[in-house]
Amino acid sequence: xxxxxxxxxxxxxxxxxxxxxxxxxxxxxxxxxxxxxxxxxxxxxxxxxxxxxxxxxxxxxxxxxxxxxxxxxxxxxxxxxxxxxxxxxxxxxxxxxxxxxxxxxxxxxxxxxxxxxxxxxxxxxxxxxxxxxxxxxxxxxxxxxxxxxxxxxxxxxxxxxxxxxxxxxxxxxxxxxxxxxxxxxxxxxxxxxxxxxxxxxxxxxxxxxxxxxxxxxxxxxxxxxxxxxxxxxxxxxxxxxxxxxxxxxxxxxxxxxxxxxxxxxxxxxxxxxxxxxxxxxxxxxxxxxxxxxxxxxxxxxxxxxxxxxxxxxxxxxxxxxxxxxxxxxxxxxxxxxxxxxxxxxxxxxxxxxxxxxxxxxxxxxxxxxxxxxxxxxxxxxxxxxxxxxxxxxxxxxxxxxxxxxxxxxxxxxxxxxxxxxxxxxxxxxxxxxxxxxxxxxxxxxxxxxxxxxxxxxxxxxxxxxxxxxxxxxxxxxxxxxxxxxxxxxxxxxxxxxxxxxxxxxxxxxxxxxxxxxxxxxxxxxxxxxxxxxxxxxxxxxxxxxxxxxxxxxxxxxxxxxxxxxxxxxxx
Ligand code: FES
Ligand code: MG
Numbered sequence: 001x002x003x004x005x006x007x008x009x010x011x012x013x014x015x016x017x018x019x020x021x022x023x024x025x026x027x028x029x030x031x032x033x034x035x036x037x038x039x040x041x042x043x044x045x046x047x048x049x050x051x052x053x054x055x056x057x058x059x060x061x062x063x064x065x066x067x068x069x070x071x072x073x074x075x076x077x078x079x080x081x082x083x084x085x086x087x088x089x090x091x092x093x094x095x096x097x098x099x100x101x102x103x104x105x106x107x108x109x110x111x112x113x114x115x116x117x118x119x120x121x122x123x124x125x126x127x128x129x130x131x132x133x134x135x136x137x138x139x140x141x142x143x144x145x146x147x148x149x150x151x152x153x154x155x156x157x158x159x160x161x162x163x164x165x166x167x168x169x170x171x172x173x174x175x176x177x178x179x180x181x182x183x184x185x186x187x188x189x190x191x192x193x194x195x196x197x198x199x200x201x202x203x204x205x206x207x208x209x210x211x212x213x214x215x216x217x218x219x220x221x222x223x224x225x226x227x228x229x230x231x232x233x234x235x236x237x238x239x240x241x242x243x244x245x246x247x248x249x250x251x252x253x254x255x256x257x258x259x260x261x262x263x264x265x266x267x268x269x270x271x272x273x274x275x276x277x278x279x280x281x282x283x284x285x286x287x288x289x290x291x292x293x294x295x296x297x298x299x300x301x302x303x304x305x306x307x308x309x310x311x312x313x314x315x316x317x318x319x320x321x322x323x324x325x326x327x328x329x330x331x332x333x334x335x336x337x338x339x340x341x342x343x344x345x346x347x348x349x350x351x352x353x354x355x356x357x358x359x360x361x362x363x364x365x366x367x368x369x370x371x372x373x374x375x376x377x378x379x380x381x382x383x384x385x386x387x388x389x390x391x392x393x394x395x396x397x398x399x400x401x402x403x404x405x406x407x408x409x410x411x412x413x414x415x416x417x418x419x420x421x422x423x424x425x426x427x428x429x430x431x432x433x434x435x436x437x438x439x440x441x442x443x444x445x446x447x448x449x450x451x452x453x454x455x456x457x458x459x460x461x462x463x464x465x466x467x468x469x470x471x472x473x474x475x476x477x478x479x480x481x482x483x484x485x486x487x488x489x490x491x492x493x494x495x496x497x498x499x500x501x502x503x504x505x506x507x508x509x510x511x512x513x514x515x516x517x518x519x520x521x522x523x524x525x526x527x528x529x530x531x532x533x534x535x536x537x538x539x540x541x542x543x544x545x546x547x548x549x550x551x552x553x554x555x556x557x558x559x560x561x562x563x564x565x566x567x568x569x570x571x
Pocket of ligand 1: 083084085119120121158192193195199561
């Protein structure tokens with residue numbers, strides 16, 4: 001093997017070699033670590049402000065032990081960490097920024113292979129996007145879900161419990177003190193959301209793409225085997241560098257197709273669509289919105305996890321985890337496409353395919369829902385598409401025509417939704433405008449609007465809702481999301497008025513505003529584009545360059561990659 005790229009730093013003689021090595025030695029690094037061995041970057045998204053990744057300093061130590069054992073030189077580095085719960089106005093606004101941070105941190109440093117430590121929703125796609133644009137050997141260590149939430153003798157799930165308990169509080173089914181007690185009961189160990197929310201979806205995406213060791217996705221954060229996975233990933237990345245097994249060899253079109261099919265079978269988050277599309281854009285794999293419907297919508301739901309079902313990630317792990325799902329779908333999947341192990345899924349899961357609980361993972365011939373994947377809707381209301389997750393929706397609302405009740409902004413929604421005078425009933429369609437990538441900005445998870453109090457009190461649990469935003473992967477309901485083009489750039493969503501009729505027809509993949517083209521043209525002529533939120537900083541750049549949801553909401557100039565070579569020295 002030719003010298004690794006780190007030798008362009010540590011292998012130099014003279015002044016530059018002195019510079020590149022000397023400062024590293026202040027950390028107690030002996031001479032022999034600079035002898036040309038693979039240097040492994042451990043990209044750590046640890047932060048106390050990203051509680052889901054709060055255990056990552058420990059996890060990084062396990063990776064380091066594995067790297068050292070295999071003869072590599074581990075170097076841990078931080079990047080911007082995105083926590084889903086605290087970051088305002090939404091972590092999604094910064095996904096592309098963190099991806100730039102990851103990309104430049106890898107490329108600019110003496111790194112031959114990368115380990116990505118990922119957990120909370122955006123930490124996975126952002127680091128994957130950045131790593132893909134550099135294209136070095138890369139392995140992911142998914143940080144693992146929290147243990148099941150336990151509350152008053154029942155299991156409660158991250159996020160899902162918040163929506164449910166908030167409805168209960170609003171209708172006086174529980175007291176405020178009970179509500180408060182549930183907070184600690186829901187989040188009781190290290191790890192990310194343990195529902196099949198976006199973080200679990202992303203971990204399963206990583207595993208189905210072949211980017212982590214088999215079985216990693218479902219292993220709980222606090223299980224000792226999570227540390228073993230991290231340790232073994234550290235060993236493996238050193239070999240991957242020696243084999244020159246770059247991320248682009250793993251992330252082929254076949255890998256993306258596998259991920260789409262697996263995501264359908266697990267009832268994964270609608271956010272999967274945006275993130276997978278953005279990753280594909282970075283690695284140069286052709287993938288469009290229609291592929292998700294074509295490849296995934298006929299795949300049956302096998303995994304019985306909240307929010308679509310009953311159980312949680314810990315149960316999924318004990319039932320056998322993702323290898324069981326991959327095994328059940330083997331006729332649908334490409335089992336040969338190379339993964340980080342250097343082998344295909346077929347070989348990877350040969351001894352991991354026993355299902356230990358068919359309540360949690362249903363057999364293929366008795367699925368929970370026969371066709372579960374994300375459906376892509378089109379029509380005059382969403383010319384470039386919108387998505388709905390049928391496994392989280394109500395069957396009786398899948399074909400529905402109703403009167404639009406329009407909220408122009410999220411503030412407008414909050415101000416009026418619980419007003420007893422609001423002219424709305426359960427047959428109406430709730431429309432929320434200006435929560436797309438440009439409009440909010442950052443496309444927050446507000447699409448699953450909580451229903452008006454007066455309808456909740458009537459016992460109504462679901463209504464058709466439409467927006468250009470996203471919804472939390474832990475949420476549920478008949479919710480049409482990611483409408484493209486979004487309202488803030490003049491999509492038809494901006495032109496909807498109170499009282500317009502809207503037809504949703506999921507089997508026909510249609511979302512239609514029952515307003516004539518002439519009337520729409522008139523309204524369009526009167527439409528005034530909302531001003532950008534700011535003229536400076538990252539947000540200004542984001543609003544001017546972000547692509548629409550159907551393209552993955554990446555910044556236009558970040559699509560593709562720049563490879564790993566850097567021509568000039570630093571001094
Ligand atoms: Fe971090 Fe859900 S909030 S994974
Ligand atoms: Mg989320």
